[in-house]
Amino acid sequence: MDDFYSPVAEYYDLVARAHSEGDTVLRERLAATALNGEPILDLGAGTGRTVAAIAESVPQCDILAVEPAPAMRAVLMHRVVNDPHLRQRVTVVAEPVDKLHLPDKLGAVVAYGVLGHLCREKRQQLWQLLLPRLSAGAPIFVELLPLEKPIVLPAFPLACETVGKRHYTASLQGEPGPDDTMLLTSCWTIRGGPCPAQVIRNQSVWHTFSLAELAQETRLRAERLTAQAGVLYA
CATH class of the missing domain: 2.20.130 (S-adenosyl-L-methionine-dependent methyltransferases)
Structure with missing residues (x-):
């Protein structure tokens, strides 16, 4: 996956501050989800905003934070290293999605702002990797641009x-x-x-694709949470 983020990584959290609806609903839904202590995968963890949301909402689970972009990952590591609670729980990896080594079981997946960078073939490879590891009812939280087809x-x-x-x-x-x-x-x-x-x-x-198309790809039930965020249930 191309690195579209490092050139503007220093500004990324300024955008996140202006568009926090997805973070809010992620915290609410994670806090209400029974995960049985299984690790959570944060795919495209960026500078760590979703890592922080996961850690605060689910204090008992380990977090695997995947971020291939070097500049984004540097900010993420800084955040993790300087927070004693995150440092104990968060493992940061740089591998792209087609080279991931994952735990046998996952309690949830967070994929905010990342799936649109994958073509359908790459997404299918990702589903083949993720879905067998998810417990029944486990959520996959996604954040997509509200663009279901190419437009001006x-x-x-x-x-x-x-x-x-x-x-x-x-x-x-x-x-x-x-x-x-x-x-x-x-x-x-x-x-x-x-x-x-x-x-x-x-x-x-x-x-460009819709939440409904993701549901068709994965054969999972989908629920819209905000204009850009949704969840798929295994």
Whole structure:
């Protein structure tokens, strides 16, 4: 899987602050789920926002945090190393999804913001790896862009934050790519403080599909949680 995140990893948590609905519902659902002490897989753990949500919601389970992007993983490791509770429970690995070595059993899977980077063939490989390890009723939490087919996506605000003397604004826009893909471009503008203004553009590729299509692929029951988040039940 291509590394679309390292060029803008330092800004990633600014976006997460502006779009926290998925984190909130993840915490609520995990806290209400009986996991029997089985480990939880965080696929595409990023800078660790979902790791923190899992750890706070389910204090008794180990967490396997998978993050291939080096810059994102560096932030994740910093978060884990400096939190004694996370340091005891969280194992960080860099392997991409097609090279994962997983525990025999998983109590839940969190796949926020990652499945759209996988083509259908790669997703099928992932399901073949994950589904036999899930206990009956185990949840797979997913977060998808609300794009079920390629479209022209006009620029819209993504984040607006101030840190120290610098002000960060971001937008996202997209256009159809080959087959089922969207070509997404994020634009970050940073102003203020002692440095000149900066404009940073970053491109990524996202495969478009719906939560219902994921249910068909996995033959699991799906439930919509927010505009972007949902859950599949094994």
